[in-house]
Amino acid sequence: xxxxxxxxxxxxxxxxxxxxxxxxxxxxxxxxxxxxxxxxxxxxxxxxxxxxxxxxxxxxxxxxxxxxxxxxxxxxxxxxxxxxxxxxxxxxxxxxxxxxxxxxxxxxxxxxxxxxxxxxxxxxxxxxxxxxxxxxxxxxxxxxxxxxxxxxxxxxxxxxxxxxxxxxxxxxxxxxxxxxxxxxxxxxxxxxxxxxxxxxxxxxxxxxxxxxxxxxxxxxxxxxxxxxxxxxxxxxxxxxxxxxxxxxxxxxxxxxxxx
Amino acid sequence: xxxxxxxxxxxxxxxxxxxxxxxxxxxxxxxxxxxxxxxxxxxxxxxxxxxxxxxxxxxxxxxxxxxxxxxxxxxxxxxxxxxxxxxxxxxxxxxxxxxxxxxxxxxxxxxxxxxxxxxxxxxxxxxxxxxxxxxxxxxxxxxxxxxxxxxxxxxxxxxxxxxxxxxxxxxxxxxxxxxxxxxxxxxxxxxxxxxxxxxxxxxxxxxxxxxxxxxxxxxxxxxxxxxxxxxxxxxxxxxxxxxxxxxxxxxxxxxxxxxxxxxxxxxxxxxxxxxxxx
Amino acid sequence: xxxxxxxxxxxxxxxxxxxxxxxxxxxxxxxxxxxxxxxxxxxxxxxxxxxxxxxxxxxxxxxxxxxxxxxxxxxxxxxxxxxxxxxxxxxxxxxxxxxxxxxxxxxxxxxxxxxxxxxxxxxxxxxxxxxxxxxxxxxxxxxxxxxxxxxxxxxxxxxxxxxxxxxxxxxxxxxxxxxxxxxxxxxxxxxxxxxxxxxxxxxxxxxxxxxxxxxxxxxxxxxxxxxxxxxxxxxxxxxxxxxxxxxxxxxxxxxxxxxxxxxxxxxxxxxxxxxxxxxxxxxxx
Numbered sequence: 052x053x054x055x056x057x058x059x060x061x062x063x064x065x066x067x068x069x070x071x072x073x074x075x076x077x078x079x080x081x082x083x084x085x086x087x088x089x090x091x092x093x094x095x096x097x098x099x100x101x102x103x104x105x106x107x108x109x110x111x112x113x114x115x116x117x118x119x120x121x122x123x124x125x126x127x128x129x130x131x132x133x134x135x136x137x138x139x140x141x142x143x144x145x146x147x148x149x150x151x152x153x154x155x156x157x158x159x160x161x162x163x164x165x166x167x168x169x170x171x172x173x174x175x176x177x178x179x180x181x182x183x184x185x186x187x188x189x190x191x192x193x194x195x196x197x198x199x200x201x202x203x204x205x206x207x208x209x210x211x212x213x214x215x216x217x218x219x220x221x222x223x224x225x226x227x228x229x230x231x232x233x234x235x236x237x238x239x240x241x242x243x244x245x246x247x248x249x250x251x252x253x254x255x256x257x258x259x260x261x262x263x264x265x266x267x268x269x270x271x272x273x274x275x276x277x278x279x280x281x282x283x284x285x286x287x288x289x290x291x292x293x294x295x296x297x298x299x300x301x302x303x304x305x306x307x308x309x310x
Numbered sequence: 311x312x313x314x315x316x317x318x319x320x321x322x323x324x325x326x327x328x329x330x331x332x333x334x335x336x337x338x339x340x341x342x343x344x345x346x347x348x349x350x351x352x353x354x355x356x357x358x359x360x361x362x363x364x365x366x367x368x369x370x371x372x373x374x375x376x377x378x379x380x381x382x383x384x385x386x387x388x389x390x391x392x393x394x395x396x397x398x399x400x401x402x403x404x405x406x407x408x409x410x411x412x413x414x415x416x417x418x419x420x421x422x423x424x425x426x427x428x429x430x431x432x433x434x435x436x437x438x439x440x441x442x443x444x445x446x447x448x449x450x451x452x453x454x455x456x457x458x459x460x461x462x463x464x465x466x467x468x469x470x471x472x473x474x475x476x477x478x479x480x481x482x483x484x485x486x487x488x489x490x491x492x493x494x495x496x497x498x499x500x501x502x503x504x505x506x507x508x509x510x511x512x513x514x515x516x517x518x519x520x521x522x523x524x525x526x527x528x529x530x531x532x533x534x535x536x537x538x539x540x541x542x543x544x545x546x547x548x549x550x551x552x553x554x555x556x557x558x559x560x561x562x563x564x565x566x567x568x569x570x571x572x573x574x575x576x577x578x579x580x581x582x583x584x585x586x587x588x
Numbered sequence: 589x590x591x592x593x594x595x596x597x598x599x600x601x602x603x604x605x606x607x608x609x610x611x612x613x614x615x616x617x618x619x620x621x622x623x624x625x626x627x628x629x630x631x632x633x634x635x636x637x638x639x640x641x642x643x644x645x646x647x648x649x650x651x652x653x654x655x656x657x658x659x660x661x662x663x664x665x666x667x668x669x670x671x672x673x674x675x676x677x678x679x680x681x682x683x684x685x686x687x688x689x690x691x692x693x694x695x696x697x698x699x700x701x702x703x704x705x706x707x708x709x710x711x712x713x714x715x716x717x718x719x720x721x722x723x724x725x726x727x728x729x730x731x732x733x734x735x736x737x738x739x740x741x742x743x744x745x746x747x748x749x750x751x752x753x754x755x756x757x758x759x760x761x762x763x764x765x766x767x768x769x770x771x772x773x774x775x776x777x778x779x780x781x782x783x784x785x786x787x788x789x790x791x792x793x794x795x796x797x798x799x800x801x802x803x804x805x806x807x808x809x810x811x812x813x814x815x816x817x818x819x820x821x822x823x824x825x826x827x828x829x830x831x832x833x834x835x836x837x838x839x840x841x842x843x844x845x846x847x848x849x850x851x852x853x854x855x856x857x858x859x860x861x862x863x864x865x866x867x868x869x870x871x872x873x
Contacts, residue, residue, distance in 0.1 A: 066578070074539075109367055110367035
């Protein structure tokens with residue numbers, strides 16, 4: 052009997068030890084799994100997505116949730132649509148598509164649903180409409196920020212966040228910050244540098260816009276095969292607008308057309 | 311010791327032969343294989359995940375879902391078949407200890423689960439490799455970066471899944487040692503598997519406890535020790551498609567953790583089983 | 589060499605808890621007996637009397653509430669005891685996909701038969717149980733009688749000193765029963781101790797040397813078959829030309845009348861009769 056008691060104590064001790072080792076293992080393993088916390092999982096509960104949360108068929112379940120969200124989009128069901136879209140993001144957090152489009156739907160569409168729900172554009176005052184556009188745009192941008200974090204700085208999402216800042220918030224400084232992050236990424240598209248410079252320019256930071264754009268052109272863009280003539284053309288426009296002297300301007304390039 | 315290992319090996323052999331003959335096993339393996347093969351046809355559902363990830367997901371999902379079902383049902387069924395048919399009477403009247411009986415059962419089931427997992431993995435590896443070759447050729451043509459695929463990583467993940475299923479099987483046998491019926495074992499066992507898959511929530515909460523009271527923290531702490539975190543074996547995407555994101559020693563530590571849980575659950579199961587009246 | 593009893597049971601008691609309130613059911617009540625080596629011992633009793641529970645305790649499948657049991661000098665429920673014991677359960681069931689030969693070989697391995705001796709041991713066991721020809725067929729194709737015989741083969745393949753048979757002839761036809769009876773005698777001739785649980789009292793009477801009868805968990809009778817069945821309070825006088833006078837007068841008279849008493853014996857009742865006298869009734873009724 053005593054021996055049995057000792058064995059049980061040993062078993063419980065070994066169980067505790069196994070738990071400690073599992074904890075250590077989890078801290079090493081979780082860097083490979085996109086971080087998901089309690090808060091993020093809440094929208095998915097009750098959406099029939101348990102299988103995906105448990106660990107199987109994540110991509111498929113995420114796709115299924117996304118397709119279901121289209122149905123709710125048609126019905127203008129804000130809460131349901133957002134919950135399903137966030138579920139898709141949660142299940143496949145490394146996919147750009149879900150984050151970007153969730154941000155789009157929240158930022159561009161939901162304000163209009165809210166206005167219609169409150170009686171339409173005629174009934175809701177322009178001030179309230181503006182507030183709603185801003186509120187949902189900010190929410191959309193927050194979703195995209197989260198997406199940038201989980202996707203490891205996806206360029207597409209950054210550009211979309213910048214666009215939403217410009218179009219909906221009219222915040223060119225904020226837009227410029229997103230475009231700048233995109234332009235500094237490894238696989239930045241050719242047009243993002245101009246977008247950043249333009250946003251900075253529109254925000255009133257004209258000299259800063261020119262200096263930054265010029266720096267990028269000289270260090271990076273001019274080294275491309277075609278020397279990025281469109282960007283140089285934009286820079287020339289900026290130089291004219293800023294009334295820069297000859298010495299302050301980029302030297303004329305041999306391939307540049309004379310005006 | 312040698313005679314004990316001999317007895318265990320013979321128990322394992324019989325358990326394996328009995329399990330591999332079951333139609334349920336054949337059904338599940340065919341269903342899983344069909345699922346993996348069908349992933350190629352469902353490529354159009356890809357919302358930009360990346361085609362290889364989509365195909366991987368089908369394979370990993372099959373391993374997870376059907377593997378778990380197989381582990382729970384087969385472990386319980388093989389144990390209770392011995393009890394209900396009273397073959398356990400004949401076996402345990404021989405110089406076979408209860409521990410040897412349980413260990414032999416476990417290893418037999420684990421080997422069958424190994425056959426299941428490795429068959430699926432091999433099929434998945436062939437499909438992925440073939441598709442990767444096509445995608446690589448297409449990417450090179452348009453000057454894009456070719457997709458990443460690590461077959462070695464895939465089989466590392468297979469090993470991890472095998473370990474996970476071993477933990478599940480050991481857990482079920484522990485429950486079966488105490489339970490009186492097959493149904494109870496399957497229900498409780500399934501709940502434990504779900505709890506194990508969601509265990510990471512408790513661990514994440516404990517890492518950032520926030521406004522939790524002492525009682526909740528204590529309860530969560532205890533649960534993290536008793537119920538194994540099965541999510542720690544779930545890094546298939548990273549191992550197969552993004553090897554650089556896997557920390558050094560993560561796989562080894564997870565496998566070691568799984569082994570520890572297997573040993574502990576079988577040990578506890580044998581302590582319970584020793585007191586059971588046949 | 590150990591010459592003690594094959595099985596020694598002392599003060600054996602087993603209580604089962606039933607229901608949520610933990611009510612105790614006493615299945616075995618302070619049972620004590622010894623089974624000498626080299627004999628066939630019959631353990632009898634109506635359904636529910638505790639004989640199966642007693643057997644299970646002896647085999648280490650159930651733990652006793654009180655009492656001691658030793659098998660061939662070893663504590664019960666130990667590997668040493670079980671390696672010297674063979675057991676055929678009631679209504680045996682074996683894995684259907686195995687052949688008879690495979691099953692017996694598997695049991696031989698589990699019982700510790702050396703690998704180099706397994707084949708010979710299997711063939712001997714199959715020969716003793718007349719299953720050599722059917723040995724390669726799968727168990728799923730066996731009849732009831734064949735199942736019992738293959739069960740017997742797996743019980744004796746490792747040449748145990750003690751063989752416990754629980755209802756070995758249940759559901760078997762008379763021819764098969766008789767064959768099993770012969771096998772029991774053959775095992776006895778090899779010096780094995782056999783414990784036999786059976787409801788076929790006629791067969792028990794024929795093959796057993798000693799019997800014990802249990803009823804409601806208690807041991808009501810135990811002893812040699814001849815001793816328990818012979819009625820010593822009565823005599824049988826066999827005479828030639830006996831007239832109907834009293835015995836003494838008859839003896840004198842017989843002597844005077846030239847008659848001769850050739851033997852004086854005691855009448856013997858059948859085991860069936862004795863069983864029905866002692867036992868109050870089956871718990872199944």
